[in-house]
Amino acid sequence: MNAPDDLDRRLVIATQAGLPLVPRPYDLLAEQLGVSPAEVKARLAAMLASGRIRRIGAVPNHYAIGYTANGMSVWDVDDAHIEALGQAIGRLDFVTHCYERPRRLPDWPYNLFAMVHAGDRATVQARVSEIAALLGPACRGHDVLFSTEILKKTGLRIGGDG
Template sequence: MTGGLDPIDRRLVLSTQSGLPLVPRPYHQLAEEVGISPAEVMTRLARMLESGAIRRIGAVPNHYAIGYTANGMSVWDVPDERIEPLGARVGALDFVTHCYHRPRRLPEWPFNLFAMVHGSSRAEVRDKVAKIAAVIGCDCRSYDVLFSTSILKKTGLRIGA
């Protein structure tokens, strides 16, 4: 095994690191490419997730391609002891694509809760951020919205063939 992956696991990682095939049954297509059953594809991917060999399997949409050209990271200053319940509530909102805790960098950066919001305009993003503010309520000491100004190519760590 090289790097903890057997040859089949390695082929699966190589086949999926740029994304799952955009077909109705992606695991079946992967199974054909790798030469194993769809059930084995799913079992192996689940095992690699469990072991930490891979971190996640998820969709990474191109927000610009689907019409979301305003992208705002909302940043919140909330009490540290409330970060878990507030983060769970904010992260559960259907328009928040990711939500996480980051350490403050005082005195310049008081924010400790981050929630990404996408919209077709900055006004739409601000409306969604107002809904987050309503969820956070009196626990919000301050917040801001940081709008994207350029598109970055998002890729994870890649292994070579």
């Protein structure tokens, strides 16, 4: 992997707090960096392809858009069925992310995690019941862990002066 050049570094610094909230964010970045919008897009695509950056995506503030009940549903799912069932759960419109993790027996039997956001806990519980019905007999147990505070979600930051 080639070391990032000065333009790559300046592009990361310019975007690490988020893309500008304008209709054409790549055009604004290009203007700020003194390059073309095509160059900005090409550089970001190259950094994604090389693994220097992992993704470009929206990170909504669920509280600001009315989802104040946030529950991480955790499931003990038969390993023989977890891949197919995890994909099915991940496609549900009310699940924002779904992933498999290893169990930590004897205290933590759960191997499938699915985040559910809603306006109230009763709605989260109803959606968790939908997941349980989808999992059927492959599910041996579950729980819901509700958020109790807002944590600022940020990635690694690099400084702009060195």
